Structure formats: structure tokens, C-alpha cells
Amino acid sequence: MVSKFRSDENVVSSEHVAGGFDYSGSELGALASATNYYRWLIGRFEPYLGANVLEVGAGIGTFSEMLLSVPRVKSLVAIEPAANTYPQLATRLAGNSRATAIKGYLDDYSMNSSVDSLVAVNVLEHVEDDAEFLRLAWKAVVPGGTLLLFVPAVPQIFGSLDREFEHRRRYTKSTLGDRIERAGWTIEKVEYMNLPGVLFWFVAAKVLLWKSIPASGARLYDRFIIPLTRRVESIVRVPIGQSLLAVARKPGA
8 A cells, every 4th residue: 555644844644544634743833933943954955946846744834934935946835634734734825826735645646747846854754665655756756856855863762752753763874865766866965964963862752751842942952052053064064963864866857
């Protein structure tokens, strides 16, 4: 069975559920206020974004608005299947003529082969068959188009937060790169981001066994740690990080 997908700041159902499903994770609200974090990420993605963008698992639209802030992006299709988050996404994008919200899944769209870039932020870790997701993504993108992924890294820190957020896995650089290449993509970069986050996640998810991230804690980390981390990591390529950013291109242009 082809898995059904979803995210933003996360999730996926591997079942075909009539009328969609409700996302049960608790991190969307906390991460919605992490503006420095998402500005950092969109800055890393921006050089590789095409004019027509497909965002898979758009959640409540937090990163969708970041994508629409890029002048090069002329149209955005934001897909979200969860019944309890899609209405927020649709409302958020309703006033933007460049944006379209769709209640559905990647495999509902993947045969079009009509978008320049496919973006999936904190999605792949939720998918039962991530290899199939990457193959479907390849079908959705025009030759020469790009795949932009952001996923949690370092399997050794998988813990209570991952289970609560419905993560199936955390990736290493090699495992993520291998899956991308096997789906037919040509990798342009796979890089770690957010070195301090490794320690934070280890303490929170492996020692303290947190089941959610307090919104106040997320705001403090975003305000004080992320700006400094961004400056340092723009100069020094870190050997490990809480997350992995990947950029790949579909051959044939």
C-alpha cells in the first residue's frame, strides 16, 4: 500500500482514512513561534526554489508563509490531509493569490510532473515507506527541478519527543543521501544544522523524557540560541546537528 503523508512541523498517516485524519502531535503550536528558526531554513532553501512550488504536509501553514516571502516563488500548492489542521492552512492562505491549499496527499498529485520544486519540512521521518515518498516526489517535479528536505538527525537521540511527535526514525547523512539517490535524484547537498539542538534534544527526550516542547522554551531557544547558531554555522560546517537539510535535483533538464 502506498503510504499517505503529512507534516509542517509534522506528521503522517500510513492509512487511507475516509475524510482524512486528525493530527495528534503537540509540537505545531510551539514551533509556530520559532520565526528565527524558519527564517534560517528558508534562507538555506531560497537559492534552490523554483517559480512553482509544491509543499507536502503544510500543516497550519507556518512554513508556507515563509515560502511565499521569496519573490522568486510565483505559485505555491500546499498539501495537507489532516482534518484538524487543513482548515487553519486554508484560512491562512486564502488571501494570497499565489497560494492554493489542497486537502490531500502527495500521491494525489505526484503524476502531474509540473512543479519546479517540492518542499517537505519535517515530513519524511513520519512516512512508513520513505523510499516510496521520494519516488513519488521525483514524479511530481519537472526535469531539472529540485527536492528540498528537512528532517531530524542523529538516531542516537531518538526518544520520548520523537515517539510523541510520531517520528518513525531520525536520519544520518549517509542513510538520507542513500534513500534520495536510490529514488533517482542527484544530490547537491546534505548538511547538518543546529549543533546545540543535539544536546537539547538528548536532555529533553532521553533524560527528562519530555512529551512536548513548551512554547515558552521554544521561543527562548529561537530568540537566543538560533541567531548565534546561524551565524556560526554559516562560517563553519558542523560535523553533526539536530537536523539534516538536503537539496537534490531531478536529472534531465
